[in-house]
Amino acid sequence: MNLSQRQLRLFVVCAERLNLSRAAEALHLSQPALTRALQEFESQLGVTLFHRSTRRISLTADGERLLPQAQRLLHDLEHLAGEARERAAGISGQVQLAVGQAFGCTVLAQALRPFAASHPRVRVTVVDANSAEITRRVAEAQADLGIGTPLGDVERLDCQPLLHAPIGVLHHPALIRLRAPLTAAQLEALPLLKEPEDTSIAQALRARGSGLVARMAGGTEVSSLALQLAFAQAGAGVAVVSALGASHPAAAGLRFVPLQPPVERTVFLMRRRDRVLAPPALALIEALRAALEGATLHRAVRRAVHSKPECAAEN
Structure with a gap:
């Protein structure tokens, strides 16, 4: 299974806001595009991460277990990317x-x-x-x-x-x-x-x-x-x-x-x-x-x- 940084970020932002419209705005996506991306992520994992209602979403038990791991992985990836950019840009x-x-x-x-x-x-x-x-x-x-x-x-x-x-x-x-x-x-x-x-x-x-x-x-x-x-x-x-x-x-x-x-x-x-x-x-x-x-x-x-x-x- 290959998880991308983009997928982890989509999941973490949605899990932290628990509101699809606000998450879509933060991610600069339309709400339908965000919904499709989350569904593809859940399908890839084989689990349901969110309970959905007309206005809000909430984490399932599987989503709650995944969230801290996803946050840690996302932080590490962003840190590595930042270090690579700094090396490419030179000293500061x-x-x-x-x-x-x-x-x-x-x-x-x-x-x-x-x-x-x-x-x-x-x-x-x-x-x-x-x-x-x-x-x-x-x-x-x-x-x-x-x-x-x-x-x-x-x-x-x-x-x-x-x-x-x-x-x-x-x-x-x-x-x-x-x-x-x-x-x-x-x-x-x-x-x-x-x-x-x-x-x-x-x-x-x-x-x-x-x-x-x-x-x-x-x-x-x-x-x-x-x-x-x-x-x-x-x-x-x-x-x-x-x-x-x-x-x-x-x-x-x-x-x-x-x-x-x-x-x-x-x-x-x-x-x-x-x-x-x-x-x-x-x-x-x-x-x-x-x-x-x-x-x-x-x-x-x-x-x-x-x-x-x-x-x-x-x-």
């Missing part, structure tokens, strides 16, 4: 990512479209922050992953380098003229935009004892990369950014001149050492690495060779 869940604008508007932007197509049931939450805030969020488990330069409490973090980007100045070549290599005299005359104290750029310059820190002090302080690029496009200032920042789509047409002697920032993938990453986070890491390989970045950006995880601020 959510992942929280804290990231800076430069990486977010370049590599991450290129990663998310194929990632969403491959993992439609994964919800990604992206928080735009500077490196100090990214580090804090990952350290305090407010984000599953962080992409930036580790600053602050890194004791609990594993950090994998993703790319290296020299720091330089970004300007509109038609409005502000610069010659490479940069000289102290040229930098002294530039309307430099000031980096906030807690950014990776400011930290890297301070760590190297760069005189650029003092030269930026009197400039307009701008915390947003988007605003820095807008000011540079308007000739209202010269932005101090990394080559990754110079890769931003809004930097098109601007000229990037690296500092001499070189100062470099490294961008890391950060995660908590004591937390096991869920499949959605692991899948996003894979998508980010693939996007990084094919991303259109400034020629001065160097992809990092995979190495042992470390956590170190700029030195």
